[in-house]
Structure formats: C-alpha cells, structure tokens
Amino acid sequence: xxxxxxxxxxxxxxxxxxxxxxxxxxxxxxxxxxxxxxxxxxxxxxxxxxxxxxxxxxxxxxxxxxxxxxxxxxxxxxxxxxxxxxxxxxxxxxxxxxxxxxxxxxxxxxxxxxxxxxxxxxxxxxxxxxxxxxxxxxxxxxxxxxxxxxxxxxxxxxxxxxxxxxxxxxxxxxxxxxxxxxxxxxxxxxxxxxxxxxxxxxxxxxxxxxxxxxxxxxxxxxxxxxxxxxxxxxxxxxxxxxxxxxxxxxxxxxxxxxxxx
Numbered sequence: 001x002x003x004x005x006x007x008x009x010x011x012x013x014x015x016x017x018x019x020x021x022x023x024x025x026x027x028x029x030x031x032x033x034x035x036x037x038x039x040x041x042x043x044x045x046x047x048x049x050x051x052x053x054x055x056x057x058x059x060x061x062x063x064x065x066x067x068x069x070x071x072x073x074x075x076x077x078x079x080x081x082x083x084x085x086x087x088x089x090x091x092x093x094x095x096x097x098x099x100x101x102x103x104x105x106x107x108x109x110x111x112x113x114x115x116x117x118x119x120x121x122x123x124x125x126x127x128x129x130x131x132x133x134x135x136x137x138x139x140x141x142x143x144x145x146x147x148x149x150x151x152x153x154x155x156x157x158x159x160x161x162x163x164x165x166x167x168x169x170x171x172x173x174x175x176x177x178x179x180x181x182x183x184x185x186x187x188x189x190x191x192x193x194x195x196x197x198x199x200x201x202x203x204x205x206x207x208x209x210x211x212x213x214x215x216x217x218x219x220x221x222x223x224x225x226x227x228x229x230x231x232x233x234x235x236x237x238x239x240x241x242x243x244x245x246x247x248x249x250x251x252x253x254x255x256x257x258x259x260x261x
Contacts, residue, residue, distance in 0.1 A: 004241025006031030009083045011075075013065065013122070014091035016043030018191035019141060021050070022228035023089055026236040028056035033082040037063040037074070057082065065092060065118035066110065075125050084133070085126040087239045090119045090140040090163075094193055097200050100154035108155060115159045120166065127174065136179035137239045140167050144187045146250065147258045152204070153197075164250060171248035180247035184235050187254025188216055189226040222255030 010027045014020035016038030028034050028051050036051065038044040041062050048060040059081050061074050078085060095111040123138055130136025142160040144150070149157040164183050171181040188194055198216065202209040217224060231253045237243055238251065252258060 001242065003030050003237065003239075005087075005236070005239065007033065008086045009033045009035070009078065010087035010089065010239065011035045011037065011078060011085045011122075011126070012089040012091065013037050013063075013118075014093050014141075015047050016040045017047070018193055019186060019189060019228055019231055020089070020091045021047045022232035023091070023141075023235045024058075025050060025054065026229065026232035027087065027089075027239065028054050028058065030236060030240070032087065032239075033057040035059050035061060035078045035082055035085070037061045037065075039064045066114040068113070068117060068121050071118075071121055071125055075122070084129045086130065086133070086135060087137045088123060088126055088139070089235065089239070090123065090138065092119065092141075094143070094153075095155040095159070097152045097197065097204075098155050099152060103154060111155050111159060116162055116166075119163060123170070127179070130179045131174060131177040134178040136174075136177075137243075138167070138170070138179065138181040139235055139238055140181075140183050141235070142183050142185050142250075144185050144252065144254050144258050146183070146185055147252065148260060152201075168248050175247050178244075180238075180244065182238055182247060183250045184231075184238065185250055185252045185254070186231050187226060187252065187257040188220060189228055189231050189253070191228060194225065220255045220257045224255065226253065226255055 010032045012024040015024045015036035024034050024036050036047050044060050051058040092115045140163050145157040146161045146164050167181045167183050198212050199209050202212045234253050
C-alpha cells in the first residue's frame with residue numbers, strides 16, 4: 001500500500017529514543033523527509049545516524065521544549081532545509097511519577113509548559129501552512145492513562161488528558177481544511193520510559209523489578225509488552241494519505257490492556 005508520504009516533511013518531537021525514534025524511522029521508510037528534535041544531543045545524534053543509514057533526508061535539532069522562544073527559529077530552519085511541516089508528531093516524554101495529592105506545584109508548572117504549552121504553540125506555528133495547503137496531520141502521543149488513569153502518574157494522567165480535549169476540539173476546527181488531528185495512546189511499549197517506571201514501582205513497593213514486569217505482562221491480553229516499531233507503524237498510517245477520514249479520535253495501541261470500551 002502506498003501511504004502517500006513520499007517527500008512529505010515531518011517533524012517528530014522527542015525523537016531521541018523510544019517511541020519518537022521509532023516513529024521517525026517508520027516515517028522515513030515511507031519516504032518522508034524527517035526533522036527530529038530532542039533535548040539530549042547524544043540521543044538525538046543516534047537517531048540522526050539511524051535515519052541517515054536508511055538514506056533519509058533529515059535534520060536534527062537539539063530542542064528543549066520548555067523554551068517556547070525556540071519555536072519560530074527551529075521551525076524556520078526546518079522550512080529552509082526540508083520544506084514546510086506537513087506532519088507533526090507531538091511527543092513530549094513523561095513527567096516523574098507522582099501522587100495526585102501533595103505534588104510540588106513547581107513540578108506541575110514545569111511539565112505543563114513542556115508537555116502542553118509546547119504542543120499548542122508548535123501546532124499553532126505550523127497549522128496556518130497546513131490549512132493553506134489543504135493537507136496536514138497532527139498526531140499527539142499520550143498514554144493509556146488518558147483512558148484509564150495510571151496509579152502514581154497523576155501529572156501524566158492530568159496533563160495528557162488536557163491534550164486529548166485540545167486535540168478533539170482542534171480536529172473539528174480544521175477538518176474542512178484537509179487537516180486531521182488524532183491522539184495515539186500507547187500501552188506498555190518496551191521503551192526506556194517503561195523500564196524506568198517499572199524500576200520505580202519496584203523500588204516503591206520493595207519488590208524485584210522482574211516480578212513487577214511479570215505482573216504487568218500478565219495484565220496484558222497480548223501477553224507481552226509492545227514493540228516500538230508496532231506502535232510507530234500505527235502512527236505512520238495515521239499520518240498518511242490513506243487515513244484522511246480519521247480525525248478527532250483516540251487510537252489505543254496497547255495489546256488489549258485497557259478493559260474499557
């Protein structure tokens with residue numbers, strides 16, 4: 001199936017590893033030009049090397065999403081080197097594990113800026129061009145916590161859920177202009193982030209991390225953690241020409257983990 005992504009320009013945030021890197025590589029395999037952004041220069045360089053090895057036309061931008069003043073400069077650089085952004089992958093990483101009560105308000109504020117305000121501002125920067133060209137894709141990666149809140153991830157549950165409301169509202173505003181906006185909610189995908197959360201849970205509960213992982217896996221009907229490439233290929237399809245009638249949706253990629261309809 002030709003996904004119609006050849007020579008489209010995509011910006012993938014949080015592309016230094018895990019889901020973001022997998023999405024960048026998947027888009028590149030379909031012929032997209034890919035700009036990758038991440039705060040860590042070392043992790044970003046690795047993604048850039050992998051894209052280059054695939055023969056992708058790509059650029060790498062060291063980018064702290066909490067610094068909103070960088071947006072215009074970085075988007076302008078992408079436009080100069082690759083062309084206008086036609087596919088935006090909003091992937092912001094995750095905040096530290098926290099309970100709902102008693103969390104430091106400064107931590108809430110910092111993560112709101114990085115996880116929410118950055119997404120809104122970057123999307124607003126590229127949306128006018130998408131609407132003018134009558135084609136665009138805005139995909140926001142969240143977590144299964146937006147469907148079934150995850151214990152001890154209060155900041156993640158709350159802030160990501162705010163993005164769901166924003167994306168749904170945006171989808172209705174821009175659908176007539178050929179722009180789609182969807183949320184993709186991963187379950188337990190085998191990334192460094194999931195390893196970190198498993199380790200923190202093991203420490204909190206005084207258990208071995210292997211026991212925590214076995215318990216987590218047993219709760220997944222598929223019987224395993226997902227592969228980042230499996231998740232990335234779903235995102236790539238939603239970014240494609242073939243998914244032009246899918247908008248305003250939450251797509252779960254979780255191996256059946258969330259029991260709710």
